[in-house]
Amino acid sequence: MKEIAKDYFEEWFDKGKDFLDGVAYYLKKDRYAVAAFLLHQATESLYSAILLVFSNYKPKLHNVQN
Numbered sequence: 001m002k003e004i005a006k007d008y009f010e011e012w013f014d015k016g017k018d019f020l021d022g023v024a025y026y027l028k029k030d031r032y033a034v035a036a037f038l039l040h041q042a043t044e045s046l047y048s049a050i051l052l053v054f055s056n057y058k059p060k061l062h063n064v065q066n
Helices: 002-028 032-055
Strands: none
Touching: 002 032
């Protein structure tokens, strides 16, 4: 279980960090809408990391069927 949590952390935390790098890049270019979108993506990724590491659960956030 510890190995699974570590794998989840590495995957989702790294995604979140990459999105935050994009936020910094687009803020420097005064592209605030893109930066805001990437900040939202970073938040979802980091939140997913926390949920998966501590509960081994991640709800589906976007259900296009409903």
